[in-house]
Amino acid sequence: MRRGYLRAIGTRGIGLAAGVFATAVLLAPAAAAAGGAVPGTVSVGSGRLAVRAAATSSSAQVGALTNKSKVTIACQVTGDAVVKGRVRKTNKWDRLTNGQYVSDAFIKRNTKLTVPVCPPTVVPAPAPEIPLTGPALSPELTRPVLPLWTVPVPKTAVGGFRTPARPEHDGVDLSHARNTPIVSVAAGTVVTVRCNASTPSCDVDGSPGTTGCGWYVEVRHKGDVVTRYCHMVRQPEVAVGDVVTAGQLLGYVGTSGHSSGPHLHFEVHLGYPAGRANAVDPIPFMQQVGAPL
Secondary structure, three states, X not given: OOOOOOOOOOOOOOOEEEOOOOOEEXXXXXXXXXXXXXXXXXXXXXXXXXXXXXXXXXXXXXXXXXXXXXXEEEEEEEEEEEOOOXXXXXXXXXXXXXXXXXXXXXXXXXXXXXXXXXXXXXXXXXXXXXXXXXXXXXXXXXXXXXXXXXXXXXXXXXXXXXXXXXXXXXXXXXXXXXXXXXXXXXXXXXXXXXXXXXXXXXXXXXXXXXXXXXXXXXXXXXXXXXXEEEEEOOOOOOOOOOEEOOOOEEEEEEOOOEOOOOEEEEEEEEOOOOOHHHEEOHHHHHHHOOOOO
């Protein structure tokens, strides 16, 4: 399986107002809409605009908007530059009032309304440690508790990570029969559930000539480790935002997308959002966490 999986300034308004004695008064830039939010309209022609979890084109897609959809912009941040936007060329991303992001390159809005800059994210200071009193604890009790990890499918033959024959293969292939259960390898939150294939639907078998990951799921674990599970046989059993535990069912083995037969394509990424730059070989990683494939 070859990985071709996951692809996709304003003018201040100045007005003059006449007073009772026709005295000209210079007005400030127009304020944003009620509540500080700015309305906008999606402009993508016949396509769909990806809604992202962060202000990058590679971040998890959490939705899509059709042409002329209405949006409400809470504020803007600087992110990936989009040079082929339908409305403008910009590196600004609009944070919607639901906390999700779209590129401002595809949003029509009243440029006389000022879109506020999003405040920086404040990381709360850790709570102070409370000193222990009483007798000292034994070394066994003071060791940090490691999260539980498990294998996504029963152990089987493993296809390699970024081999010379497949340098873009960012995971390992675990061959199993169709409908074999696939489970989350650790506790975390589901951040992506998506059909990614050049076929009309991921509910049909793919082929070596098909592109994409098919039905797939991404789970974000503690420390921003992300695991990805591809080629499921049908729509996964979880939804974005679900909190899962180690061993919880995500879906079933299939061969949707770029696939020559039923198997799980499994990836590990040390960073969120998941991308090529932070993909690591799952074999030594899973050995390190005590769940060898």
